[in-house]
Amino acid sequence: MNGRPVILKTIWLNGQRSDIKGTGLGNQFSVHLDGEDVPVKVRRNAQAKRLTLRVDSITGEIKLTLPKYVSERAATRFLNEQQNWLSKERAAIDIGAAISCGSEIPFLGEPHRVVFTGKAPRNVKRGHANITVGGPTDMAPKRLENWFRREAKKLLEERAADHAAGLGLSYNRVSIGDMKSRWGSCSSSGTLRFSWRLLMAPFDVLDYVAAHEVAHLAEMNHSDRFWAQVARRIPDHKSRRAWLRSDGSDLFRIRFSA
Numbered sequence: 015m016n017g018r019p020v021i022l023k024t025i026w027l028n029g030q031r032s033d034i035k036g037t038g039l040g041n042q043f044s045v046h047l048d049g050e051d052v053p054v055k056v057r058r059n060a061q062a063k064r065l066t067l068r069v070d071s072i073t074g075e076i077k078l079t080l081p082k083y084v085s086e087r088a089a090t091r092f093l094n095e096q097q098n099w100l101s102k103e104r105a106a107i108d109i110g111a112a113i114s115c116g117s118e119i120p121f122l123g124e125p126h127r128v129v130f131t132g133k134a135p136r137n138v139k140r141g142h143a144n145i146t147v148g149g150p151t152d153m154a155p156k157r158l159e160n161w162f163r164r165e166a167k168k169l170l171e172e173r174a175a176d177h178a179a180g181l182g183l184s185y186n187r188v189s190i191g192d193m194k195s196r197w198g199s200c201s202s203s204g205t206l207r208f209s210w211r212l213l214m215a216p217f218d219v220l221d222y223v224a225a226h227e228v229a230h231l232a233e234m235n236h237s238d239r240f241w242a243q244v245a246r247r248i249p250d251h252k253s254r255r256a257w258l259r260s261d262g263s264d265l266f267r268i269r270f271s272a
């Protein structure tokens with residue numbers, strides 16, 4: 015389950031070649047944009063015939079793919095030439111602010127006000143419209159994220175078990191991660207993996223994703239037979255998928271730590 019749009023720019027090379035082959039290109043490239051040095055992830059690809067520049071439409075991350083024989087100098091020149099394009103693309107992306115005291119975040123689709131108490135006990139409590147995080151404030155966003163992970167695991171384990179029993183299927187285990195653009199996956203070894211960010215989505219959406227990954231235990235594809243399995247558990251899966259398409263990417267933008 016994914017489908018993240020990526021802003022892409024490709025430029026054909028004008029026969030720029032160099033004897034420097036893939037030296038020292040790690041993460042140390044950066045480009046100066048609007049008074050800020052923004053890191054650029056650079057990757058060599060022997061098959062690439064052109065320089066490809068991508069702006070991740072959720073994180074704003076800049077990625078540059080280089081053919082084998084393009085020098086670092088040519089790459090730097092290319093990046094500098096694209097400054098206007100890059101700052102325009104990045105400006106169009108809504109890079110959310112990190113969670114802080116007073117932020118509003120959804121829990122199962124319902125807005126909750128985050129409160130950092132700054133004092134003991136070091137725990138997280140959800141009330142009707144608040145989520146209270148105790149303990150030192152500097153680590154509160156991380157504590158909140160860990161709590162979301164634990165709560166997501168409990169609920170997704172319960173929903174996956176229910177769907178698996180309903181479809182007469184069995185799996186190995188449920189694991190929780192923070193995949194950048196995926197809500198869930200199902201491996202051939204029977205591990206169901208889910209994004210903890212699903213806990214911010216409405217329950218019906220989370221439940222649909224659980225059923226979707228469980229259905230992959232029977233059909234490792236998105237064929238009609240697969241969707242028939244999903245429909246046995248979630249007859250109205252189409253509207254829940256529509257929610258993920260229209261509102262899902264907002265949940266990837268919420269940042270819990272700086």
Ligand SMILES: [Zn+2]
Pocket residue numbers: 015226230235236
């Ligand atoms: Zn799928």
